[in-house]
Amino acid sequence: MIRRTTLLASAAALVALPALAADPDLIVFDWAGFESEGLLKSYIEKNGQMPTYALYGDDDEAFQKVASGFKSDVTHPCSQMVSKYRDAGLIEPWDVSRIPEYDNIAPRFKDSRIFNDDQGVWYIPTDYAYTAIAYNTDSVPAEDVASVQSFLDPKYAGRISLPDNTDDIWSLALLATGVSDWTNLTEEQFQAGAQWLRQAHENVRAYWADPSELAQLMATGEVQLAWTWNDAIALMRQEGFPVGFQRQSKEGSATWFCGYVNMKDAPGSEDKAYDFINSWLAHSSAASLLETHGYALTNEAAMAEITPEALKAAELDPVDTTLLAQTPLDPAMRDRMLEEFEKIKAGF
Structure with missing residues (x-):
């Protein structure tokens, strides 16, 4: 599935209804099409099922929903939106000591005081493309x-x-x-x-x-x-x-990149939020993300396992x-x- 949505799914996303009811202890507010099992292998292995997803169509729509009171545990904004989430007091820092692959995220995706300051790490970049x-x-x-x-x-x-x-x-x-x-x-x-x-x-x-x-x-x-x-x-x-x-x-x-924020006063399990982000950043997710979405993973060590031919075929090779x-x-x-x-x- 390549971020593809039917008209019915798009309509559901507009009202932020759960698109895939599963684990009630983790609500993921995400772009339509990212409810992909290939990105959550370790999460499913550990918790036995997918998280519950609510879907949206664009960043502004997502922000308006959560600013109006919609509750999720993690949300997937692109980088230019993170300051709005912070300024609105909607998110809290991640504990990167619980995210082993964080150090393998390419520095260019983390180099911003909006994402990382003396209060902590506010944003985990995960995916990018053109x-x-x-x-x-x-x-x-x-x-x-x-x-x-x-x-x-x-x-x-x-x-x-x-x-x-x-x-x-x-x-x-x-x-x-x-x-x-x-x-x-x-x-x-x-x-x-x-x-x-x-x-x-x-x-x-x-x-x-x-x-x-x-x-x-x-x-x-x-x-x-x-x-x-x-x-x-x-x-x-x-x-x-x-x-x-x-x-x-x-x-x-x-070129753009997106990632996940840790929502403040979230209704679900904080432990499962870390299970989720660790599954996303796992090496196995790089090939899945490339195949299902045509995107690259921010984890440099994982992307090093992708062949140059595969990157070129996906239009992800350097330009x-x-x-x-x-x-x-x-x-x-x-x-x-x-x-x-x-x-x-x-x-x-």
Whole structure:
């Protein structure tokens, strides 16, 4: 399963209902599609069943649910959201002495005072990949995706799909306007990105909410170009769709990572929360995550066991291009991005 959701599952996620009722002592609030047994082998071996999952479709939706009182034991935000959880007093530090593989997490994923300060470790990064250009290789010449400006090309009017996701949509807009570091945006850079998005909006057939939706749009021929994650590419290739993934456009691509936070005043078992995160970081999870989602595990020692050929096939091998890292950014600026994107989608 590659983060794929049906319309019914997506509707369930919107109201945060348990999607897979199992172990009542651990509630995991997660992206739809991550309720994967391959990532929880040791958890199942020890506890006899999967945790109980509640699912969501994007980071902003998840934050609003927990901020409004929804209770979970662990939640899976991407890195740029962690400061919001901290500022809202929703999470507490992890005890990394109980997480043996923590030291094997690549330092680049831990190097932030938002994640790790004198109060403790607030975030356990687990998974990462890219956001780049997906295109139909049968109908779109490779030269047309040499630049992200292809999303403005009148030739593809009504034939592109962009993510209905604040962080991914702005990574595209900023790269397109020459910005590769979003941590200190100027007003001029923000306005340039917004203007570019308004132009791209004129060409949008649909804003995709999950990879299965995008796969359907591309399979029918409605969409020829999209800005998306590795899992959508893996899903389409598994289904035999002729899709390319241009990660080395002239302007570059985005890279992101996500992980788990330990919720404060959680209803379930703290011990099982550690069983869960230790299962996720286990070496066996690297191959499973690659196969089921097309993502890489942050555990460097585990990833060293993956062959270069497998990484290349999953579009996870290193690229020689500009990368916009979707790392933590100023929460006030991110709120502006969210508000501006909503206006753009509404036609303003």
